[in-house]
Amino acid sequence: MDNLLPDGSNPEMTNVLAEVPFGAASPRRALPISLAACAPVALVLLQVAIWVGLGVSWQGSIDNDVAEGVVDGSAWQLSYLRHPPLSSWLSGLASAAGPYRYAVLFSIALAFACAAFAVGAAFVRRLDGRAAGLVALMAGLGSPYAAYWPLKFNHNIGVMPFWALIILTAWQAFEGGSLAAWALFGVVVGLGLWAKYAILQLVGPLALLFFAVPEWRRKTRTAGPWIAGLICVAIIAPQLIDVAHKGATTLQWAIHRTGSDALQRLGWMVMFLFDAVLANLTLALIAWAACGWVPLLRAIRSMLARATRSRLDLFLHVVALGPVLVVIAAGPFGVRLFYHWVTPLAIGFALWWGHAAGRAGLRRVPRRAWLVYFVWAALVAVGYVGVWEFLARQSPLSTSGYAQMDGPALAKLAEDFWAAHGSGRIPYIVSYDGKVGFQAAGSIVFDLPYRVRAFKDGLTINAPWIDVADVRRSGALVVSGDPLAPHASLDGAEVEIRDVEAFSRPVMRGVKAPPKIYFGVIAPNS
Numbered sequence: 415m416d417n418l419l420p421d422g423s424n425p426e427m428t429n430v431l432a433e434v435p436f437g438a439a440s441p442r443r444a445l446p447i448s449l450a451a452c453a454p455v456a457l458v459l460l461q462v463a464i465w466v467g468l469g470v471s472w473q474g475s476i477d478n479d480v481a482e483g484v485v486d487g488s489a490w491q492l493s494y495l496r497h498p499p500l501s502s503w504l505s506g507l508a509s510a511a512g513p514y515r516y517a518v519l520f521s522i523a524l525a526f527a528c529a530a531f532a533v534g535a536a537f538v539r540r541l542d543g544r545a546a547g548l549v550a551l552m553a554g555l556g557s558p559y560a561a562y563w564p565l566k567f568n569h570n571i572g573v574m575p576f577w578a579l580i581i582l583t584a585w586q587a588f589e590g591g592s593l594a595a596w597a598l599f600g601v602v603v604g605l606g607l608w609a610k611y612a613i614l615q616l617v618g619p620l621a622l623l624f625f626a627v628p629e630w631r632r633k634t635r636t637a638g639p640w641i642a643g644l645i646c647v648a649i650i651a652p653q654l655i656d657v658a659h660k661g662a663t664t665l666q667w668a669i670h671r672t673g674s675d676a677l678q679r680l681g682w683m684v685m686f687l688f689d690a691v692l693a694n695l696t697l698a699l700i701a702w703a704a705c706g707w708v709p710l711l712r713a714i715r716s717m718l719a720r721a722t723r724s725r726l727d728l729f730l731h732v733v734a735l736g737p738v739l740v741v742i743a744a745g746p747f748g749v750r751l752f753y754h755w756v757t758p759l760a761i762g763f764a765l766w767w768g769h770a771a772g773r774a775g776l777r778r779v780p781r782r783a784w785l786v787y788f789v790w791a792a793l794v795a796v797g798y799v800g801v802w803e804f805l806a807r808q809s810p811l812s813t814s815g816y817a818q819m820d821g822p823a824l825a826k827l828a829e830d831f832w833a834a835h836g837s838g839r840i841p842y843i844v845s846y847d848g849k850v851g852f853q854a855a856g857s858i859v860f861d862l863p864y865r866v867r868a869f870k871d872g873l874t875i876n877a878p879w880i881d882v883a884d885v886r887r888s889g890a891l892v893v894s895g896d897p898l899a900p901h902a903s904l905d906g907a908e909v910e911i912r913d914v915e916a917f918s919r920p921v922m923r924g925v926k927a928p929p930k931i932y933f934g935v936i937a938p939n940s
């Protein structure tokens with residue numbers, strides 16, 4: 415490891431980013447296109463194609479978070495009740511793709527996830543060499559966060575490419591310090607905030623590291639960091655102004671707390687740490703297969719030891735561990751910690767293991783690593799199909815199984831019901847009972863061939879762009895996973911629900927005795 419430069423890069427493999435801008439042509443003689451050079455692109459394209467195909471064939475319906483995005487996104491608002499709008503916009507856009515809507519939705523999701531790991535791999539490749547970059551890419555693509563998890567396309571998936579780009583541009587800005595590098599860093603952070611405020615879980619630790627390293631801290635005397643901040647504020651300002659104007663709760667939702675005791679909070683913290691460790695197992699497996707345990711452990715010790723660690727080592731330690739510590743630190747204050755928050759964090763984990771492989775002196779990815787990667791990828795795909803087949807044969811199906819709905823069949827059932835009890839197209843959908851009803855409403859909206867406006871729990875605070883007076887004039891389809899009463903609340907006022915009928919919920923094929931779905935009608939001019 416003695417040949418490493420102070421920033422941790424390998425001079426035999428690449429130039430230091432501080433000296434050569436990312437993307438600049440290498441002064442070394444260009445090599446002809448080879449199989450090794452094409453491998454990253456081929457892996458990403460194969461990953462997207464396989465998992466889009468599996469999602470279209472087996473997913474059955476959209477996830478609850480996607481339902482929220484579909485319902486909200488088609489309104490094209492700058493702010494919504496819970497999260498920034500980017501993922502909702504994309505979900506709403508996919509819902510307008512007609513018969514290709516599932517393929518479009520899953521393609522966007524897989525492209526976001528795989529692009530994030532590809533950007534991270536390019537970062538590692540630039541600093542540690544082609545083999546290390548390939549290990550980072552294989553580790554990322556082998557994880558659930560680039561396979562079946564993106565099919566749940568939510569805000570954690572939407573933030574992934576920005577997470578990776580922040581890592582790349584932060585290093586360029588910290589090490590290089592050019593105004594262009596800092597400006598690009600500000601642009602990426604600003605755009606990332608449009609996807610999810612959780613991007614600050616990465617930016618915060620990086621900022622602390624920046625001030626902790628003397629070589630970087632001195633750059634506060636230059637214009638670069640201030641330009642980055644101004645650009646970031648300018649990019650996110652329209653969304654924040656809209657939040658303030660409408661009284662939207664995105665900021666409150668980002669830090670909302672739940673009623674819980676100390677033991678529950680400790681349990682959430684331990685479970686999140688366990689989830690983070692679990693997410694690293696696949697990545698460690700790929701790195702081990704590429705390097706072997708002895709060189710890999712030696713490299714890790716070198717990354718951790720004060721005498722041998724570099725600035726790049728410190729940077730990647732913070733990238734990988736900083737967001738984990740931020741999330742865990744929120745637990746004692748009552749913030750509910752969810753396992754799916756690990757999703758963007760997996761990018762930092764993959765970069766860390768790829769860099770460890772580079773520190774271990776890896777020059778070529780051995781055949782053993784390729785074998786482990788493809789065997790594991792096949793097991794993940796087979797396991798995904800197997801789980802859905804297993805769930806499809808359970809009887810009765812749990813009523814909490816939102817994604818087991820058959821979305822297209824549910825939309826057809828809703829249309830038939832409305833044709834018998836209403837007139838024309840469904841004008842509005844009002845859901846009750848919380849998640850199950852809203853999942854069903856979102857699935858219907860997604861799978862209907864025309865646009866329908868919907869809102870949750872009979873409250874237009876969940877969709878303030880909807881005029882409740884027009885709902886009363888036009889009528890609405892009512893959807894619930896629980897039995898519907900003859901009367902319900904519509905923005906605090908009582909409304910009659912007519913023609914209530916229970917149906918066996920359309921679910922994945924092969925299910926016997928599925929749970930019920932309840933439809934009713936709010937009559938026009940009620």
